[in-house]
Amino acid sequence: MDHFLYRDGILHAEDVPLSQIAAAVGTPFYCYSTATFTRHFRLFDEALEGMPHLVCYAMKANSNQAILTLMANLGAGVDVVSGGEYARARAAGFEGDKIVFSGVGKTRDEMRTALAGGIRQFNLESEPEMRVLDQVARAMGVVAPVTVRVNPDVDAKTHEKIATGKSENKFGIPIAKAREVYAEIATLEGLRVVGIDVHIGSQLTDLEPYRLAYRKVAELTDVLRADGHAIERLDLGGGLGIPYERSNDAPPLPVEYGAMVREELGHLNAEIEIEPGRLIAGNSGVLVTEVIYLKEGEGRDFLIVDAAMNDLIRPSMYAAHHDIVSVVEPAAGADPATYDVVGPVCESGDTFAKQRVMAQSGPGDLIAFRSAGAYGAVMASEYNSRPLVPEVLVSGDQFAVIRPRPSFDEMINRDRVPEWL
Numbered sequence: 001m002d003h004f005l006y007r008d009g010i011l012h013a014e015d016v017p018l019s020q021i022a023a024a025v026g027t028p029f030y031c032y033s034t035a036t037f038t039r040h041f042r043l044f045d046e047a048l049e050g051m052p053h054l055v056c057y058a059m060k061a062n063s064n065q066a067i068l069t070l071m072a073n074l075g076a077g078v079d080v081v082s083g084g085e086y087a088r089a090r091a092a093g094f095e096g097d098k099i100v101f102s103g104v105g106k107t108r109d110e111m112r113t114a115l116a117g118g119i120r121q122f123n124l125e126s127e128p129e130m131r132v133l134d135q136v137a138r139a140m141g142v143v144a145p146v147t148v149r150v151n152p153d154v155d156a157k158t159h160e161k162i163a164t165g166k167s168e169n170k171f172g173i174p175i176a177k178a179r180e181v182y183a184e185i186a187t188l189e190g191l192r193v194v195g196i197d198v199h200i201g202s203q204l205t206d207l208e209p210y211r212l213a214y215r216k217v218a219e220l221t222d223v224l225r226a227d228g229h230a231i232e233r234l235d236l237g238g239g240l241g242i243p244y245e246r247s248n249d250a251p252p253l254p255v256e257y258g259a260m261v262r263e264e265l266g267h268l269n270a271e272i273e274i275e276p277g278r279l280i281a282g283n284s285g286v287l288v289t290e291v292i293y294l295k296e297g298e299g300r301d302f303l304i305v306d307a308a309m310n311d312l313i314r315p316s317m318y319a320a321h322h323d324i325v326s327v328v329e330p331a332a333g334a335d336p337a338t339y340d341v342v343g344p345v346c347e348s349g350d351t352f353a354k355q356r357v358m359a360q361s362g363p364g365d366l367i368a369f370r371s372a373g374a375y376g377a378v379m380a381s382e383y384n385s386r387p388l389v390p391e392v393l394v395s396g397d398q399f400a401v402i403r404p405r406p407s408f409d410e411m412i413n414r415d416r417v418p419e420w421l
């Protein structure tokens with residue numbers, strides 16, 4: 001459930017009409033709902049009730065400082081994958097012991113920053129990385145808490161670009177090799193084992209791949225404990241999918257996911273960490289855009305809108321579906337229309353939807369792409385010199401611009417022209 005509903009014939013974010021925000025900030029813009037973010041975080045927190053746990057929001061999904069502050073205030077932990085994300089997390093008030101550092105290519109600098117600033121754990125992804133972290137930690141006179149991300153070789157049954165748990169993916173250490181790697185860690189003075197990590201992919205719509213992976217993690221926990229390693233935490237990654245199409249079967253709910261975690265891992269008395277991003281952020285945001293033209297083509301009509309692939313790249317990058325709705329509620333019984341919904345960027349890939357059956361629309365109308373709160377603004381670029389679109393956060397009847405739209409001058413003045421030109 002989210003808090004984007006029609007009221008008095010206008011799509012609202014909580015108590016604010018999206019048309020009011022459009023009038024204030026212009027289009028396109030991202031709009032997020034505080035109540036929806038909060039609700040989604042709590043669903044996970046409650047799903048793991050009874051087990052020691054920490055929900056570490058995967059901030060790559062949406063890393064605006066206002067969203068991070070909201071998450072920190074709710075008591076979340078955070079999963080970061082770069083020095084920049086680490087800096088954002090700290091700036092938003094996350095204490096070091098709530099920050100988990102994931103990613104296959106952590107640099108020495110990033111390791112030093114996190115060790116100096118405080119870190120809950122590093123999720124190690126390779127042996128070379130393990131040895132470098134040991135060196136860095138020892139040089140600083142500290143001991144780095146670590147887990148090893150194991151690759152369980154299960155098929156997450158999701159889009160190939162976001163599946164990460166098969167042996168051909170670049171992620172983690174093959175689970176069959178884990179024992180050997182943990183044995184080496186035990187000999188390294190700069191590292192201290194705290195648990196095991198696994199993440200098999202994103203937008204998972206079935207619990208079975210998770211179950212298979214977690215079963216392997218449970219077996220490994222027993223083996224590693226018997227070998228003498230302190231497996232106190234199990235980081236289970238993120239990836240639970242969201243309903244992008246309201247008309248389709250809904251993916252499993254956090255409460256069902258939590259029950260499965262309890263079944264597979266509850267007996268191990270380990271602290272459970274999870275790293276959800278999309279489920280917390282995805283349906284907490286929409287991208288609102290204005291129709292510029294209705295262009296009648298040969299055999300198809302194009303709805304040309306003022307948002308483009310640079311603002312929301314998921315449809316062009318993953319052929320992702322986003323529901324498209326009118327901000328003004330269509331009259332009951334009104335005939336729908338069929339459009340190709342496209343942006344102004346000079347590429348055919350700048351297509352949000354092909355042959356989409358939706359409410360009739362024309363120039364000046366506002367429409368909203370739903371489920372755009374995750375991997376939307378964070379993946380935007382200024383391609384075609386289109387300034388990043390603003391982000392707005394609603395809470396009840398108030399809204400605030402949480403990232404303003406840069407002016408053309410601000411965009412241009414980031415570049416430097418050498419004097420010798």
Ligand code: LLP
Pocket residue numbers: 058061079102103162199201202203237238239240275276277278279314318374375
């Ligand atoms: N933990 C790790 C180690 C991850 O790599 C990811 C996502 C997550 C947690 C969070 O997964 P989530 O709960 O959000 O599914 N840009 C793509 C999604 C990429 C996901 C990358 N890793 C998209 O727009 O679909």
